[in-house]
Amino acid sequence: xxxxxxxxxxxxxxxxxxxxxxVITPVILCGVLFALYAWISAQNxxxxxxxxxxxxxxxxxxxxxxxxxxxxxxxxxxxxxxxGVVASRAxxxxxxxxxxxxxNLGQAIPCIGLLVxxxxxxxxxxxxxxxxxVAYAVLPVLRNTMVGVQQxxxxxxxxxxxxxxxxxxxxxxxxxxxxxxxxxxxxxxxxVLTVGVATLGAFVAAGGFGELIINGxxxxxxxxxxxxxxxxxxxxxxxxxLSGLAEDLLKPRGI
Amino acid sequence: xxxxxxxxSRWDTLSLAAAEHALVVGIxxxxxxxxxxxxxxxxxxxxxxxxxxxxxxxxILTVPSLALLTLLIPITGLGWGSTLVALTAYAFLPIxxxxxxxxxxxDAAMVEAGRGMGMGRARVLLKVRLPLAWPLILxxxxxxxxxLIGIAAIAAYVDGPGLGTxxxxxxxxLGSVNALNATLAGTLGIVVIAVLFDLFFFAVRQxxxxxxxxxxx
Numbered sequence: 001x002x003x004x005x006x007x008x009x010x011x012x013x014x015x016x017x018x019x020x021x022x023v024i025t026p027v028i029l030c031g032v033l034f035a036l037y038a039w040i041s042a043q044n045x046x047x048x049x050x051x052x053x054x055x056x057x058x059x060x061x062x063x064x065x066x067x068x069x070x071x072x073x074x075x076x077x078x079x080x081x082x083x084g085v086v087a088s089r090a091x092x093x094x095x096x097x098x099x100x101x102x103x104n105l106g107q108a109i110p111c112i113g114l115l116v117x118x119x120x121x122x123x124x125x126x127x128x129x130x131x132x133x134v135a136y137a138v139l140p141v142l143r144n145t146m147v148g149v150q151q152x153x154x155x156x157x158x159x160x161x162x163x164x165x166x167x168x169x170x171x172x173x174x175x176x177x178x179x180x181x182x183x184x185x186x187x188x189x190x191x192v193l194t195v196g197v198a199t200l201g202a203f204v205a206a207g208g209f210g211e212l213i214i215n216g217x218x219x220x221x222x223x224x225x226x227x228x229x230x231x232x233x234x235x236x237x238x239x240x241x242l243s244g245l246a247e248d249l250l251k252p253r254g255i
Numbered sequence: 256x257x258x259x260x261x262x263x264s265r266w267d268t269l270s271l272a273a274a275e276h277a278l279v280v281g282i283x284x285x286x287x288x289x290x291x292x293x294x295x296x297x298x299x300x301x302x303x304x305x306x307x308x309x310x311x312x313x314x315i316l317t318v319p320s321l322a323l324l325t326l327l328i329p330i331t332g333l334g335w336g337s338t339l340v341a342l343t344a345y346a347f348l349p350i351x352x353x354x355x356x357x358x359x360x361x362d363a364a365m366v367e368a369g370r371g372m373g374m375g376r377a378r379v380l381l382k383v384r385l386p387l388a389w390p391l392i393l394x395x396x397x398x399x400x401x402x403l404i405g406i407a408a409i410a411a412y413v414d415g416p417g418l419g420t421x422x423x424x425x426x427x428x429l430g431s432v433n434a435l436n437a438t439l440a441g442t443l444g445i446v447v448i449a450v451l452f453d454l455f456f457f458a459v460r461q462x463x464x465x466x467x468x469x470x471x472x
Binding site (some may be wrong): 054107108110111114116119120124192195196203204209214216222226228236237242 | 291303314317319320321322323325326328329379400402404405406408409412413421422426429434435438439441442445446449450453
């Protein structure tokens, strides 16, 4: 069940030809952005549209979006990875199935529902979106870390113990090192998840590109909506690409 | 008005929204299961096409749902159309990937045995590989369904059907009497639907997995 679920999670279909993928994504993104710019330049914008599509406004939204994404991811990493390691310890054997169940069920809670419920507790604003995003992304990362550490071959741990390492040394030098791919995959999941959900942050007045989409829909200005949607998609692809790059660079050699 | 009173008094609206939510997810998952398994069956043996289909479905999943839903408005309009197209597109990755992984993961000895019994390629695929891959495929469909149930909530913003309407109603009436009740009803209703779908897949799993696979070595 666990491995099956993990296999059903995100992986990179381009695995082996990663060099190619690292070039293709930015090229396509540049092309899309250029096409978007050309299309908007050719449009006859009315005053509402031209006011929402200024360089300063778009830049501000981009900064908000990226800030929200990275801050949420950083918090998720700080919370979820240590907890995942703790949960993977043999003496916490009883917690693991609970975490897996809660993580699976937690996925069923719609992120927009979670965000709006957070609003009732904390009011609208950046912090609310941050809390909602962290709550949403913690469980998948925790589960990945836990499973990653647990999947380390017991024979390797046995060998390390036999070499005279203490439990702490085994954890630091063997288990965590071997779990790095799983942890990085979890980190990447968190990033891609939060960059998508950060779009919804606009509903609780946390800014980001979602604001363009929502404003465009509310004012019935399709160009604004489309710019917002395309930029949101581009930033998601860009962050996915960035984390794929980081994954390849940070992976310990020999794995 | 407390939460239970709210649910009782709005039962008609809520049950209709819940039924629509389940329906839209059900249709989308049905279509993408049929298409996804088909793509998996056709491409699992062709590395290039397989890589391409996986890359495209992964790219679709990377697009944030609000963005995809709004980008579909000029093409499929507001409401059911965009919702169905977006949900179907999002479900492809887990289904195609698990189908491919399942079909390729079948023990070569089993395939050899099938061939030795005089089965052709197509028959081996349908009679040996597919049944053995079925548990993994079913897991993919289940994961996709859980994901779609959550995404369908966002579709309410582009006038899609379902319990998401309750959540957005709560958001737009923030601070008024029933705002919290509406949001809670929408969110909890979606969780209930997710649990019911999970039970459904558990039952399907029990009923459709070949008996030989359930024997534990």
